[in-house]
Amino acid sequence: MEQLQVGDVTITWLNGGVTHLDGGAMFGVVPKPLWSKKYPCNEHNQIELRTDPLLLQVDGKHLLIESGIGNGKLSEKQKRNFGVTEESNVEQSLQKLGLTPNDIDFILMTHMHFDHACGLTKWEGERLVSVFPNAQIVTSQVEWDEMRQPNIRSRNTYWKENWEAIAGQVVTFEQKTEIVSGIKMVHTGGHSDGHSIVLIESNGETVVHLADLMPTHAHQNVLWVLAYDDYPMTSIAQKQKWIPYATEKGAWFSFYHDAYYRALKWNENGEIIASVMRNR
Numbered sequence: 001m002e003q004l005q006v007g008d009v010t011i012t013w014l015n016g017g018v019t020h021l022d023g024g025a026m027f028g029v030v031p032k033p034l035w036s037k038k039y040p041c042n043e044h045n046q047i048e049l050r051t052d053p054l055l056l057q058v059d060g061k062h063l064l065i066e067s068g069i070g071n072g073k074l075s076e077k078q079k080r081n082f083g084v085t086e087e088s089n090v091e092q093s094l095q096k097l098g099l100t101p102n103d104i105d106f107i108l109m110t111h112m113h114f115d116h117a118c119g120l121t122k123w124e125g126e127r128l129v130s131v132f133p134n135a136q137i138v139t140s141q142v143e144w145d146e147m148r149q150p151n152i153r154s155r156n157t158y159w160k161e162n163w164e165a166i167a168g169q170v171v172t173f174e175q176k177t178e179i180v181s182g183i184k185m186v187h188t189g190g191h192s193d194g195h196s197i198v199l200i201e202s203n204g205e206t207v208v209h210l211a212d213l214m215p216t217h218a219h220q221n222v223l224w225v226l227a228y229d230d231y232p233m234t235s236i237a238q239k240q241k242w243i244p245y246a247t248e249k250g251a252w253f254s255f256y257h258d259a260y261y262r263a264l265k266w267n268e269n270g271e272i273i274a275s276v277m278r279n280r
Contacts, residue, residue, distance in 0.1 A: 008202045019115055120137065121165045143194025
């Protein structure tokens with residue numbers, strides 16, 4: 001498991017499973033000859049996208065960013081459609097660190113699309129139960145509202161199986177919130193109306209987790225946004241705000257979906273100057 005130390009915060013990437021989604025959908029209107037130079041695809045035009053939660057450990061607290069794709073949650077048809085070749089092993093990853101799901105204090109849900117939220121619940125016999133029973137699950141109020149009452153477009157990704165069993169654990173916020181000292185969530189919209197990012201600051205070091213505003217390193221260009229984005233112009237505006245912010249601070253960019261980089265730093269010319277590669 002790859003790790004990154006940022007001030008007093010230890011970040012560890014857990015094994016949350018993997019999907020393979022259509023490259024055209026992931027890069028929107030960008031032509032394939034351009035995006036495929038930066039992020040390869042298979043013979044089906046699919047690109048590999050991890051769903052690996054980030055474990056943050058600081059001041060005796062354990063926080064997750066996202067929950068993985070879950071285990072035993074998807075039908076064979078869904079696994080085929082979403083290109084799932086590996087389901088979550090989050091509990092096993094935690095075990096290697098001497099932890100259990102009961103040790104997780106907070107789960108920071110940037111949004112609650114299925115590939116981020118399936119890992120929140122699991123089947124126990126005939127009913128779904130919380131995987132992390134002691135955790136506060138934090139998401140924006142806008143996201144939580146749409147999760148429970150999706151529209152005609154979003155109902156394909158907001159599933160009751162992922163929220164009904166954990167409804168009593170959910171804590172919402174409006175514009176921004178500080179979870180523990182130095183770890184904040186900021187509502188941005190864009191990818192979904194309720195989408196948020198995570199900012200981590202400790203001892204003068206910074207991580208900016210843009211979640212699905214920039215799901216992979218290949219989405220560095222502010223105009224390269226997803227066909228899945230509900231509000232693409234908002235995504236562009238937020239990237240225009242936060243990418244320069246992070247670059248000027250010499251911050252790390254961290255990823256949940258990237259199959260190649262766990263985190264990296266860019267200089268002002270857009271060149272990679274530091275990175276944590278995924279062990280493939």
